[in-house]
Amino acid sequence: MPTLSLEPPVTHVLASGPDRLRSSAKAEDLERHSCVMFLRYEWIEDSLKEGKLMPPDPYRLIVHNTSIEKSLTSSTTTTATVAVGCLQMLIAPIAGPQKLNHKGKEESGALGEVVSSMIGKEGKQKKGRGGESDSEEERTKEEDCRGDILTRYLGTTAPAAADALEPCSTSLNTHITRILWELHDLYEGVLDDGNRALIYRKVASEIDKLSYKVTSASQLDKMEGIGQSTRVKIKEILRTGKLEMLEVLLANPKVSVLQLFMSVWGIGPKTATEMYNRGYRTLEDLKRESSLERMPRLGLKYYADILQRIPRVEAVELEKVVVGVAKELYPGVLAQATGSFRRGKASCGDIDFVISHPDGNSHRGLLAKLVARLTDIQFISDGLQDRSRGPQAPGHYEVDTYMGLCKLQGARHYRRIDIKVYPIRAHPFGLLHFTGNDIFNRRIRELAKKKGYKLNDHGLFPTVGEGQNIRSGTESIPCATEREILEKLGMPYLEPHERNW
DNA sequence: AGCCAGTACCA
DNA sequence: TGGTAC
């Protein structure tokens, strides 16, 4: 267990299962000595539902023998920085996603169009949503020297233990990286420049890994990936403790509105801006807009549910349902939950499935039947995308995909579900792809390219031809397992939980 | 100056 | 083809 420390902005720590904290004397200590409460997941749900913070006592995970401190009650606490999931990750408030800060709007000064002038770049990246930040299953240890191997192959190390990339409870440099991570979030989101976000992500995570506290920009001279512009920013941060540019951005009410709109599934920077320009400022406003398409409409309809992360315990049940039905329909089928669930996360943004069939034929039409059955039993409620890949896609790889919403009987929330069905030869590639995470995928694809391949979720294709007409072969190098794929790339096998990059 | 992963679905 | 998503 890493040392835990709670930064002041964190006031509530939520956990998914009643047992989560039972063995944690440390947590008890923390609650006693810092102004932090450890509460059940339901506290935030009910608080959201009620529109106010609920009294904590009924939700407490830890009941002290001694009297319960009353320092933080609903009357004194007006906002809560919430991290959902279990211990480690909860701890640091910075980085990445995990800000359920739907801050109230404050009309501040006009502030020229800082944003709009910066909007309209390039880049397509993942959408900022609830944070995938939890700890993982207890890890025994191992995975030591492989960091070096990975450094050699990828030019960076995978997070040693726990999730780096995450707020990083161990970082000595959050005074710098908290700001860089915010820039990352903004560029990945409203500023719509994924490539620039990439830079901030890289720099922030590198600085988070340092074993000393940075007090002078010159200490970063030899760190690669830091250029003129970033260096100047870091100097300003070290000098003043903040970054003017960021302050200006965050003070701009337009930014908050765009962020709010983009938190709706199916609304990206373009639509958010369009809606803003049409004068909309709240989600209620958006609901009145008829031009919205299916995805954002469902995104609005299920807004609160989709925002909720899926506690692992529930994900386990979801997996049972889908895998159970699949096996019922097709004995011998290969079906499993992938994505963040397979990577061992304590909570998941959605639930992802990869399915195939070893007989090399039964995958055809499988998805349609499966979805029909799951709809039948009232597990699947709404389809967001369907389309058993017909004439569409150029290569028509015989991959069927489904995206929709589902709910366990009696459950509190609808959940997003993705299912992909692959022909058996592509199964390991589909598994690798759909297990992710996305950063990991991008890194290994980059590596593949350097080594003269193209890697996607159907195969590993040698780059052929030369000069003007370099292309990818049409025949994938066959691989029967994820291990084989990584081997071909000269990488050691990484367990799913080691792919949380 | 071009790349930064590679692909699918929908309107 | 542009927008969004995985």
Add this chain to the structure above:
DNA sequence: GGCT
């Protein structure tokens, strides 16, 4: 925004 940095690297090649």
